[in-house]
Amino acid sequence: MNCNECQNIIEDFIHDRLDLATANAFSEHIRLCDNCYNELEINYCMQTAIAELKSDSVSSDGDFKGMLLRKLSDSVEKYKVFQRNLKIKLTLIVVYLITAGIFLV
Numbered sequence: 001m002n003c004n005e006c007q008n009i010i011e012d013f014i015h016d017r018l019d020l021a022t023a024n025a026f027s028e029h030i031r032l033c034d035n036c037y038n039e040l041e042i043n044y045c046m047q048t049a050i051a052e053l054k055s056d057s058v059s060s061d062g063d064f065k066g067m068l069l070r071k072l073s074d075s076v077e078k079y080k081v082f083q084r085n086l087k088i089k090l091t092l093i094v095v096y097l098i099t100a101g102i103f104l105v
C-alpha cells in the first residue's frame with residue numbers, strides 16, 4: 001500500500017468500514033510511515049473529540065492517541081486471528097477429504 005492509497009482510506013479506517021485484509025495492510029503501512037501516521041492521528045483525535053462533545057457523554061479518558069494505537073494493533077490482531085482460523089478450517093477440510101477418501105475406497 002502506498003501513501004496515496006493509505007490516506008484515501010483514513011476515514012474508512014476510523015469508521016471501521018475496511019475489510020480485515022485492507023485494515024491490516026493499512027495498519028502495517030501506518031506503522032512504517034510517519035507522514036500517514038500523523039495524518040491519521042490528527043483526523044482520529046479530532047473526530048473522536050468532536051463525537052464525544054456531540055454525544056454529551058465522555059466515553060474515553062481523553063487519551064485519543066492511546067485509543068488510536070489500540071485500534072491499530074487490534075486490526076492487526078484481528079487479521080492474525082482470521083488467518084489462523086482460516087488455516088484451521090483448511091486443515092479440517094483436508095483431514096475430512098482424506099478421511100472421506102479412505103472410507104470411500
Ligand SMILES: [Zn+2]
Binds near residue numbers: 002003004006
Ligand atoms: Zn505513507
